Amino acid sequence: MAQKRPDRTLGGVHDTFWQYCNQGELRLQSCSRCNRTFWPPMPVCDTCGTFDLEWKPLSGRGKVVSFCTFERQYYDELPPPVDCIVVKLEEGPQFLSNPQGFTWKDISFELPVKLTFIDCEDAAGPFKLPVFERA
C-alpha cells in the first residue's frame, strides 16, 4: 500500500532522478572530468560548466551524520513524529532521507545505513522514495 507523501519537485532533470528511483536505482548526476557528484540535480557541472553530466549509479551505502524529528505537523499526509536523517553517501553527497525500520532512538553518530525504496504516491502519481535502513 503506497504511502501518501507531499509533492515532489518535478520537471526536466528532476524527472530523470525519479525515473531511476522508480526502476529501483539511486542515480545522481556526476561530472567525470571533475570527479564531482551532484545532489539535488544540476543543469551544469559547478566546476567546469559542462552540460554533459552522467547519471551515475551509487552504491547505496552511507553514514548518518545528523537527524531530526518533527513533533509538529507540517504536512497533511504526515502526522508527527516524522524522523529525518542526513546520510553522507559513500560517493560524497549528503542526502536527506528517512530512516526505514528504525527511529531517532536507534541512531548513533555515523551509523552505517543502506538504501532501500518504499512505495509512495503524490499528486503526480505513484513513485518509489529512496530511504535508508540499518546496514
Next chain:
Amino acid sequence: MGYDLARMRDMSGKVAIVGVGDTDYHADYAAARVKDPNYHFLDSEGLAMKAFYRALEDSGLKKEDIDGLGVSGPVIHERMAELLGIQPKLNTSGSIWDTMSAAVNAIYSGQCETVALVYGLAQRSMGVRYGGAQIRGGPMSYYYYHPWGWSSQGAHWALMFKHHQLKYGSTEEQLGAVAVTIRNHATLNPNAVMHDRPMTLDDYMQSRYVCRPLHLFDYCLVNDGGVCIILRRADKAKDLPHAPVLVDGYGVTTGGKDNTQMQWLVEDMFYTYLSTSGKQAFDMAGMSPKDIDHLQPYDAATVHVPIYLEGFGFTKQGEGLEFCQDGRIGLGGELPVNTSGGMMSESYMMGWNHVVEAVRQLRHEAGARQVKDVETSMFCHCSMIGAYPFIFRRGA
C-alpha cells in the same frame, strides 16, 4: 579570491547610522493575542511608515534630506517612494544585510548622501508560515525535500545542533542557557514582545519539542513589526542629535557548492561561511574578535549563537556552547549577546532589530540593559544563503 583591502579600509568609518526607528512590538503583539477590536493594527506598509517617521525624527533630518531608499518585506520600492513622497537616487531591495551594504557603497561612492532603509512585515497577521507544502520558493532546501517530510527553516537548525551534539557532546541544557540569557535581556526591554515573560532553564526544558532536538523556546518569534535605519555620510553626521554609529566593516560569503545537500549546514556548521566573511569584516575594520564589545547574532534559533562564536573566532571550534554558560554572554559578561532580546524574545524583524539595538547600545541609550563602556558591536546573519557580518563603532 582577493579583495582590495586598501580600498575597503578607506571605506571603513565613512558612513554612519544616524537614525533608527521601530514599532510597538510588545503592545502590537499583546493586542493581537486578544484580538482587541479597538486597537489600530497596521499592515506591512503602515508598520514600515511608522518606523520611518520615528527614525526620521530620531535622526534630526528632514524628509527632503533622504536621497536613497532601500526596502524590505512585501513593500516594493516604487510604492515606498510614493508613500514617502520622495524621488530617491538609489533604489535597493532585499534583506538588511543586502540593503545596508548597498547603501554604504552608494554613499561612499558619492551616488547619494542619506539613505533610508525601511522594513515592514505584518507576518503574524498575514499568517506567514515558514514550513510545509505551500513553501515552493527560496533556497532549494526550503522545498526540495518535501517528499521525505522535511520542511521548515527551523528544521535546518535542528540538523545543525544535532550534529554539534553528535560531534562535541553538547547538551540541550547548555543550549537552554542561550534561550534563558536572551529572554533575561528581553525582560529589561519594555518594547520586547516577551518583556513580561521571564523564563527559567526548567521552563525551557519542559517546553515541547517542535523539531527534535530543538524545543519551542529554541526558536524565534513570529510577530508584526517595522524598522527603519537611516545612514548618512559620516562627515555630515557630526551635528545631528545623536552620536553617529560608524559602519567600520562588513563581509559577505554566500552559499556555494553543495549548499542544497546541506554539507555546509551539517558537517561544516557554517564555519567556512562565518570565518571567511568574518575575516573580510575584521580586515576592513582593522579589528579582531578581541576588539568586539557586543555581539548581535541573527538568532533564528539558539544554536546560531555558539555557531557564530566559533565561526568568527571568539572561541575555538566546538567550544562555542561552553562559552555561552555561566553568564559570559549576559549583561556584565565577557561578550553580551542580543541585549534587546533578539528575534527570540524581542521581535522577529529578520535582523533589522539587531542593528537597531547595536545603535542604541553604541549611543549609550539602552537604559536598564546598557552594556557598560561599549564602543564596538558586531551584527551577523548566517543561513543557507550565506554569512553577512557587519562591525559598528561609536563615532565622535
